Amino acid sequence: MADTDLDFTSGDAGASATFPMQCSALRKNGFVVLKGRPCKIVEMSTSKTGKHGHAKVHMVGIDIFTNKKYEDICPSTHNMDVPNIKRNDYQLVDISEGFLSLMMDNGDVREDLRVPEGDLGKEIESKFSAGEEMLVTVLSAMGEESAVALKPMTK
């Protein structure tokens, strides 16, 4: 899945996978790297130890690819990594051997993405076999990519 070559095609060459941000500046519904995974922050609270202690931030995040839950607590002065997240819509042209064939804006076709597991994957397959035209939204962050949503073509 994570293939550095892809950076060229997505036009991201040189863009870093993450950038630092002070913990206190993060906000709910934003993104952050927790335990090495790109997460969406679903819960954030601050606390301190003792009346004269310094603020600590407690975060709960959901892995944007796996939906697993991660938690972290750190001093609010710490810098956290924030993932650079890209969202692209591609037209679905084919499905073969569990891989999606997606057409990019420039007309090239990439065939390196698996059909996602679970309901979404089933939905894609059934709609595709029913002959519906659709766009697949692909999320990419920290060198990882995955189809996360689909929507009908608007034409």
Place this chain on the structure above:
Amino acid sequence: MERGDFEASLGRHYIAMFEATPNVMLKPTESWRESLLDHRVMDLFFTIGDREADLIVEARKLCMSSEACVFCQLPMGRSSVPLELFEGVYVVHRKIREDSDMAQDSLQCLAQLASMHGPIFPDENAQVTYLAHLVEGLLNMINGIEIEDSEAVGIANIISNLISTFPRSVLTALPSELFGSFVNCLTLLTCSFGRSAALEEVLDKDDMVYMEAYDKLLESWLTLVQEDEHFPRGCFIQPAVQVFNSYIQCHLAAPDGTRNLTANGVSSHEEEEINELQEDDRELFSDQLASIGMLGRIAADHCIPLLTGLLEDRVTRLHGQLQRHQQHLMSTSDTDTGDRIVLDELYEDIHWIILVSGYLLADDPQGETPLIPSEVMEYSIKHSTEVDINTTLQLLGSPGEKPTSIPGCLTNVECLGMCPAEPATRAAALPGPQPWRQAMLQHYSSHIIQLEPGQRRLLSAVLRTSEVESRATRASLTQLLSPQMGKDIVWFLRRWAKTYLLVDEKLYGQISMPLSTAFGPDTEGAQWIVGYLLDKVINNLSVWSSEPELANDTVELLVTLVERRERANIVVQCENWWSLAKQFASRSPPLHMLSSAVQRTLMKALVLGGFAHMDSDTKQQYWAEVLHPLQQRFLNLINQENFAQICQEEVVKQEIVATLEALCGIAEATQIDNVASLFSFLMDFLSNCIGLMEVYRNSPETINLIIEVFVEVAHKQICYLGETKSMKLYEVCLMLLQVYSKNNLGRKRLDVAGEEEQYQDLLLIMELLTNLLSKEFIDFSDSDEVFRGQEQSSGGGRAVSAADVVLYGVNIVLPLMSQDLLKFPSLCNQYYKLITFICEIFPEKIPQLPEDLFKSLMCSLELGMTTMSSEISQLCLEALSPLAEQCAKTQEKDTPLFIATQHFLKLVFDMLVLQKHNTEMTVAAGEALYTLVCLHQRDAVIYQRLAEAFNGLTASSTPPTLDRKQKVAFLKSLEEFVANVNIYEMQGAIVFFPHSDSSMKMSDSDDEEPRLSAETLAALQEFYTESGRTGGSVRGDPFSVGAVEEDWRMSQFWYSEETAARLAEEVLQQAGEHGRIACVSAPSVYQKLKQLESSRSQRASTVLLEFDRRFAVYGEEFVFYDYNNPLCLPEGLLPQTFDVVIADPPYLSEECLSKVALTVQYLTKDKILLCTGATMEEHAGKLLNLKICSYLPKHNHNLANEFRCYVNYNSTLLS
């Protein structure tokens, strides 16, 4: 005195009220004057034998009931007031105080007596005598006992009631010796409760009784000293010193204080986790601190120097401690600084000293410009002679002097030698090397410290604390500092600046010279301090960006500096104000790390600053650097060709969010004199924002933020806008609503378990609508003034009006609201606020609403009135009057609104007369009732009922009219009516109901048949049983089917007349002469049976088993029955004693039927007649061996389910 009489005379109503609010004030009527003197009453208290407990109960009741109906008939010898009564209660209390429950009662009783006021006192003398007696008794009691924990609150209540009830003149009329010892006693009590409260905190007790008592006493002090001109001058100084000292002592660490010391002298030091929801001490203890601050002012001569000394000492120690840490850090690479305990103790000391100082020096600066407290001003004037003003000025102007007394000026002192003699003001702004600037600062603060006696010295002590903090941050010791202390410092500075900085001499009769020369307008001192504060703010924002609360307090200080024009004028002259503005506009570090709330407020401050006095070039330049970058960046971004593609990117989103936050900040900065330019600026954004609604429709947090911008703009600006401008705003709001409604069309809001914040958008939309409506209430717009030359001709007619926008919005919101959503308090409040507003402002629009919307509006009004908190019911009641007036205006009957108001009339009446309700609501309910009555007076029956009911209260016999004088009179008598009349004694009002019922029958009117409400019936029943008047010449026909209304919520559907008659005939026949019949959940058959019974000789005894307690009117023949407990029946119902049982299970389910079957089998000898759905045939056969009949029972209202009868005997119904 027979106890029985006594009890009977007390309204249960009052007991209930008393139990709900134990601290009711006692305002007995005149009649009590005599009754309380009855020697027999005294006997009650003095015949203390083994019945003390009873006595207390009696005494308590005595205090509760203000209607002395029994007493007033007693022959009385009048003297003054019931003095012996106290002695009685005091004695009783001392006797029974070991039993804490009873002690509570007796203390409560005393507290009530201490709140006695009103007509019972014929004149002031009587009051003085009474009070003297009360106080004497109290002192005797307190001095005679060691106060138990459980007594603290009770005693505090007595004192607090006493002080708040009796007028100052009565207090001062007390013999001076008695008053002296009372104050003395109060002082000692306060100090001792304060210490115990501190102990409670250390021990972390759940039940903070002393804290509560301490709060109460401090509050009483506040009441006392706030009007101290009535008292002998200076009489409170010593007590104030004592209370103040004890407070300080409790909050300082050993050895000066006793903080964290438990009784046996052990100190505890535990670090607990504190979450963000915990309130800051300054809010948590604001009442205490305000009282202590007030006492501190009373004794300013003692307290101000005390605080100053303490603070200076702590700061010196803190500085030393920090230096030791620094050296330690430099000598070892070990980052573990070890002993934080010493530091924390110092921080905690400083924390409390600063809090007390802040509360002492200035009042809560909310709203109006706070004035310098007169005590502090006097203090300053008194000490001004000790200051040589010339020296002050001289020293301020010559910074070359060597500052001496700064502890730890250290490394920087030597730099002073190189200082040129610059004016003080430039010190802060000069871009000199850090140490130099710092030395200047220290230098000035030191002079202030040296030269200012009095309260400014206290300021300088805080400034020094602030300096120590700032220097520590520069020395990279931030880790060691306390953010809490940082907060305290900026909080103090803000509070101080609001009151003292650039004092407006016009506001004061006399002003202290040193004060006005140091911080008055056009003084170097003021310029210096502004520069200093600005520096502090900038430093804090970079160092403390990670502490949201501290950063927030810091920007609030900044807002304070610029929100008043005079201060802002000085601020904008500072170089670093401009750099701050540039920095923020370019979103460069460290400001971008601040939390969104802080950034918003920062934006507000920057905008406010822009309206300070500057020459036009400078002003242009300023705006070019503050607002224009924002606009440019925003426009560049959204006009990018590929915006549609990149809009979901995190960076872009962040930029958009930052812009929206800034817009909110700009809107918040609106003031009357800048609204013209800000409005135009914001309007450009608003239309763009609507486009963004589309783009970000899947990102709720962005949508919320966009709506919030609109909410803020409407909130802050609409009241200043002229017609054309408002129109523009209405238009964009309408567009916003349209987009919102499009995006929410068919949106499912079924997720009942959802969190409140998921509905933030809905809440915001309602807030927006409410804000738009507020224009109708508050309108400062004067288009000539505010928009001079900008206002175009308002031709073109009113394109859009507030009403259109709001009603459009309501059309969107109402369908999205559901009963479940009303469970969220914030949504619920906002919703009712909105609909009440609409009813009040646009009553004429209500009838025009689409039918389903109208219905849901009325339903929610009823719901709000009957089931929500008293605040909400009050809102709903307020909405009723304008609706009724609207109806009266149109003169149309039979409109849905007219019918709805009829329904509300009944509801309000029931609420006022028959239900327990909150007394606060009487006025609102009375107003609503009055207008409703006016509206429906032509409706003869209802009018007749009400007229009879209120004969007693409306003295005049003229029909009520909508005129104010009558309304007021009505409200007054209603208040008395509701407060004084016990419903059980209100025979007239209750008896008329059956009367009017029967009269109704005969008149055969087309109107809906009047029915008794559940409550009325229940009250009736109770009334009849109580007065022993069972059996009914007075009754109309309570046995007609439908005398009790169907309530489908209880799954009630009455049979038609014929069916009821047929079934009744059937069971009568089956039961035979003198047979016994049980009707299980079949009240209409029961009713029919009773009717038949009276018309013929055939007698049968019938019992009704029913869930609906309204049927309790039928007296002993009613048996409460819940099918969920099928065999939970009264003992009187023996098994197999009924000849025939007729049952109609409430629900068509096997579960319900099987349970009812148990009851039926238990009751019946044999015969069973079951009525239920046709679908239940199989179960009926299986469970009870019943056969289905061909007879088809009918209901008053057609039921969707086919209905059948089932029997287990040979019946004519079968064929």
